[in-house]
Structure formats: C-alpha cells, structure tokens
Amino acid sequence: MAGHSKWANIKHRKARQDAVKGKAWSKCSRAIMVAVKNGGADPDVNLALRYAIVDAKAVNMAKDTIEKAIKKANGEGDEGVRYEEVRYEGYGPNGIAIIVDVLTDNVKRTAPEMRKLFEKGNGNLAKPGSVAFGFTSTGVILIEGSETSEEQLMEVALDSGASDITQSEGGWEVICEPHDFLMLRQALEGAAIKIMTAEVTMVPANLVECDVAIGAKMLNFIDALEEHEDVQNVYTNADIPEEAMESE
Numbered sequence: 001m002a003g004h005s006k007w008a009n010i011k012h013r014k015a016r017q018d019a020v021k022g023k024a025w026s027k028c029s030r031a032i033m034v035a036v037k038n039g040g041a042d043p044d045v046n047l048a049l050r051y052a053i054v055d056a057k058a059v060n061m062a063k064d065t066i067e068k069a070i071k072k073a074n075g076e077g078d079e080g081v082r083y084e085e086v087r088y089e090g091y092g093p094n095g096i097a098i099i100v101d102v103l104t105d106n107v108k109r110t111a112p113e114m115r116k117l118f119e120k121g122n123g124n125l126a127k128p129g130s131v132a133f134g135f136t137s138t139g140v141i142l143i144e145g146s147e148t149s150e151e152q153l154m155e156v157a158l159d160s161g162a163s164d165i166t167q168s169e170g171g172w173e174v175i176c177e178p179h180d181f182l183m184l185r186q187a188l189e190g191a192a193i194k195i196m197t198a199e200v201t202m203v204p205a206n207l208v209e210c211d212v213a214i215g216a217k218m219l220n221f222i223d224a225l226e227e228h229e230d231v232q233n234v235y236t237n238a239d240i241p242e243e244a245m246e247s248e
Helices: 006-019 021-039 047-058 063-073 107-120 150-158 178-190 212-227 242-246
Strands: 084-091 097-104 124-126 135-144 162-167 171-176 197-204 231-236 238-240
Touching: 021 047, 021 063, 021 097, 021 231, 047 063, 047 178, 047 197, 084 107, 097 107, 097 212, 107 124, 107 212, 135 178, 150 162, 150 171, 150 178, 162 178, 171 178, 178 197, 197 231, 212 231, 212 238, 212 242
Parallel strands: none
Antiparallel strands: 084 097, 084 124, 097 231, 135 171, 135 197, 162 171
16 A cells, blocks of 8 residues: 555554454465465475565464464365465556455355455456556565664665665665565664565555545455455555545
C-alpha cells in the first residue's frame, strides 16, 4: 500500500497485522510449507524459504513454530494438505490496480470467492498479466530517521546491494533488487541500524491518487481481501490519503 504518507500506510498495515497475529502466523506457516515443497528444507539453497522465514520472524512467529512448519512440509509427521500458488489481478474503484497472491488447497473454491470479494469492493477481476505488468518486484526497507545518519546509511547500504536511498518525512527508504534483499538487510542489521519494516513487494510504476472517500473504500476492500484465509499478499497502486486511514 503506497500513499501520500508511506509511513502512515506502513504503520496502518502493521497495526492491523498485530491485531490478527494468529492469522498472520497461519499464513506464514503456509508460505513456509509451500516453499519447502517446491525447493527443499534448506534455507541456504532455497531462497523462497529464506524469504518466508524472514516474513515469519517479522510477525514474531516463534522459532519452534517455524521449524514445525518446515518439518511438516518435509514429510516429517502428518503429510498435510498441498497448496497451490495463484495470483489474481483486477481493478478496484476508480480503476485502481490490485494484485492478490494466494496459497490455496482448492482453486475451485477460492476463485469464485475472489470474484465475489472484487464485486463487493466495486471492482472486477482481470486477465492474468493485465495488471502485474505495471508493478515491479522490489526489495523495500524502511528505517526511522533517528536510527541512522545519512553518511552511515549510504556507506552500509550502497556497499550491500542498495539501488536507491531516499528520505521522506518519516525516515529513510532503501530500495534494492530482490536477489540483493537478504544481503542488504543483514548488512543493515550488522551495522546496528534498526529496521522499521523490510519486505520484497510489488511496487507500482504509477500511483492512482485517491480522495478520502475512495481511499476509505479501498482500505475496506483491502481489509476484506486480507481477511480471506487463502490470501498471502495484496498489492495496489492506490495513493491513499492519511485522512482516510484515520477515519477507518
């Protein structure tokens, strides 16, 4: 979620994630299991698993819970269900682009449920690829301004894979290619620079500015999508004003 204040958007999302921590853990477990099934149980050679573990730690998922998910997917104990990765693309109110990544054990169930959620959100599903071309997979790390100096950040980040560093009203935004994300994050942490949030996300090439009314509708739409048990991530090019988030 990008908006007039990226910091406000991030904090809004983090507050929601904290409120539904149990659901966040469930989604992380599912992502870990799929990564293991597709690429093995060794995070040193399975990049998707490394990303999934990083995401799990970001929501304070317990180490033993992470290990249980890996063991379960690796065939130790209950075989469990098999999940399929599916991406849904579409548009919300005001032509806002939306990408929804899901992990589902039943596409025939999930597909109509996604269609119904889009319809309720005053949107519609689109053909695969018709929306995603306007987004780029990017590593994004946000750091509070008080956590580092420009000189220190430049020295550490640019030597560790950062492709761009910008300053906003809330602090620093460090951008990198997905394959450099883990190395960059580790370098920042090794330099004792506290990270506010770090993720590999889909960054839109262009934003659609929302007024307060459309912004509020989009927030409700995104909330409804994220509450679905199969949904892992929701990306949008909506530029949502802080007033909409405060009135939610």
